[in-house]
Amino acid sequence: xxxxxxxxxxFTVRESLRLGRALNRRWDEKVAIARLDALGVPLARRVGQxxxxxxAQVSLAMALAKRPRLLILDEPLASLDPLARRxxxxxxxxxxxxxxxxxxxxxxxxxxxxxxxxxxVLLRGGLxxxxxxxDELVRASGTSLEELILRHLRGGGLEKGVA
Amino acid sequence: MLWLTWRQHRLAxxxxxxxxxxxxxxxxxxxxxxxxxxxxxxxxxxxGRTTGDCAATIGQFLDQYGRVGERLVPWLNFVPALMGxxxxxxxxxxxxxxxxxxxVWTQAVSRRRWLAVQLTxxxxxxxxxxxxxxxxxxxxxxxxxxxxxxxxxxxxDFEGPVVVAYFLCSFALGAAVGVVCRRVVVAMAVTxxxxxxxxxxIELWARPRYRxxxxxxxxxxxxxxxxxxxxxxxxxxxxxxLDRAGHVLHSISQQQVQGGGxxxxxxxxxxxxxxxxxxxETALFAGLAVAFIGLALAWVRWRLA
Numbered sequence: 389x390x391x392x393x394x395x396x397x398x399f400t401v402r403e404s405l406r407l408g409r410a411l412n413r414r415w416d417e418k419v420a421i422a423r424l425d426a427l428g429v430p431l432a433r434r435v436g437q438x439x440x441x442x443x444a445q446v447s448l449a450m451a452l453a454k455r456p457r458l459l460i461l462d463e464p465l466a467s468l469d470p471l472a473r474r475x476x477x478x479x480x481x482x483x484x485x486x487x488x489x490x491x492x493x494x495x496x497x498x499x500x501x502x503x504x505x506x507x508x509v510l511l512r513g514g515l516x517x518x519x520x521x522x523d524e525l526v527r528a529s530g531t532s533l534e535e536l537i538l539r540h541l542r543g544g545g546l547e548k549g550v551a
Numbered sequence: 552m553l554w555l556t557w558r559q560h561r562l563a564x565x566x567x568x569x570x571x572x573x574x575x576x577x578x579x580x581x582x583x584x585x586x587x588x589x590x591x592x593x594x595x596x597x598x599g600r601t602t603g604d605c606a607a608t609i610g611q612f613l614d615q616y617g618r619v620g621e622r623l624v625p626w627l628n629f630v631p632a633l634m635g636x637x638x639x640x641x642x643x644x645x646x647x648x649x650x651x652x653x654x655v656w657t658q659a660v661s662r663r664r665w666l667a668v669q670l671t672x673x674x675x676x677x678x679x680x681x682x683x684x685x686x687x688x689x690x691x692x693x694x695x696x697x698x699x700x701x702x703x704x705x706x707x708d709f710e711g712p713v714v715v716a717y718f719l720c721s722f723a724l725g726a727a728v729g730v731v732c733r734r735v736v737v738a739m740a741v742t743x744x745x746x747x748x749x750x751x752x753i754e755l756w757a758r759p760r761y762r763x764x765x766x767x768x769x770x771x772x773x774x775x776x777x778x779x780x781x782x783x784x785x786x787x788x789x790x791x792x793l794d795r796a797g798h799v800l801h802s803i804s805q806q807q808v809q810g811g812g813x814x815x816x817x818x819x820x821x822x823x824x825x826x827x828x829x830x831x832e833t834a835l836f837a838g839l840a841v842a843f844i845g846l847a848l849a850w851v852r853w854r855l856a
Contacts, residue, residue: 390650394649394650394652394653394654395654396559396651396654397649403558407558407654407655408658410554411555411659411660412658412660413659414659454659
């Protein structure tokens with residue numbers, strides 16, 4: 389899934405899902421519709437008229453409808469407001485728990501990482517600075533994950549945290 | 552996959568159908584009176600005859616309706632170009648500009664198949680539009696063609712397989728430019744300029760040279776209709792005057808004409824070469840179309856991967 393959640397803006401949400409059905413052999417549309425319904429995303433509305441958070445949810449629903457075992461997300465939170473971020477990571481946590489899929493995502497949003505991630509790889513200047521389980525990193529440093537990350541990033545430009 | 556292509560481009564398909572319908576309405580509205588005048592005005596009975604009253608009858612018909620054709624028809628040369636501008640250029644440029652290619656490329660359909668379906672479906676639409684356009688124009692031009700033949704550009708450009716080749720070449724050029732430019736508006740402008748840059752030199756420079764033109768001389772008494780190749784269906788490229796020694800005269804005097812020392816000469820392509828010329832130009836544009844599609848495919852494969 390890409391950062392700007394590419395979708396056809398002229399398609400309705402339902403048509404976007406139909407696109408997924410047409411182009412994938414494995415496609416779980418019922419679950420996708422149920423998930424979007426629960427979030428209050430109007431299925432009949434054109435994607436271009438949705439909020440950024442709703443678009444991200446449609447993108448995520450389309451990615452999850454393929455029933456992947458590994459989901460790779462490139463900065464999924466970057467364009468979202470705090471509430472949409474929380475909703476997004478909530479959905480992500482729920483499917484990881486229920487379906488046992490793995491999620492690899494890159495993010496600059498340091499504060500969100502601790503609640504979502506099990507493992508962290510911190511990159512700066514193209515080099516791995518920190519890697520390990522979030523629990524262990526926090527226990528060993530005695531500070532919050534956010535503090536830990538910031539400490540490692542200081543002195544250089546902010547690079548990516550991969551979790 | 553076909554559903555997706557239809558959903559994305561149904562608006563374009565409707566627009567083309569409406570535009571062709573409107574053009575058809577104009578052509579029928581002007582074509583019916585022209586046919587009527589062709590029959591009732593006596594020009595129909597004069598096909599192939601250029602002497603006596605027939606010269607005047609044909610001249611009168613051409614003055615009235617040939618001129619309508621001359622005003623209207625050149626603009627219709629833009630129709631194939633518009634196919635590339637409005638269908639070909641945005642086809643892939645919009646996907647690249649809006650980033651939606653990443654949506655389709657991350658589904659379980661290969662890039663190549665997606666591209667093949669998109670291009671084939673839109674080429675089929677282009678083909679259908681070309682056939683409809685050529686059919687309309689052939690019907691409309693019929694009376695003029697009976698008198699002047701189908702070799703003159705006014706007819707050649709709108710009848711026969713060459714029309715389909717123009718449409719497909721324009722579409723393919725648009726698609727290729729769209730992939731390379733990745734911007735819809737830029738691609739549309741480049742496609743229009745590019746298609747004209749191909750089409751005009753071929754019509755004005757290359758087409759008269761597909762085969763070496765023939766020359767012949769006519770007596771000064773030959774009528775205007777003879778010179779235009781009426782009934783013969785030849786394409787007259789150039790004409791002028793020669794003196795008895797065979798020199799081209801740039802101006803002639805009344806005395807020279809009365810003294811019988813001047814003849815008219817014509818340079819032309821005879822009517823029986825029409826099929827060869829249509830085939831040659833069709834092959835040329837079809838070849839270009841294939842090359843442009845190849846470029847689009849290669850660019851997607853090697854430059855966007």
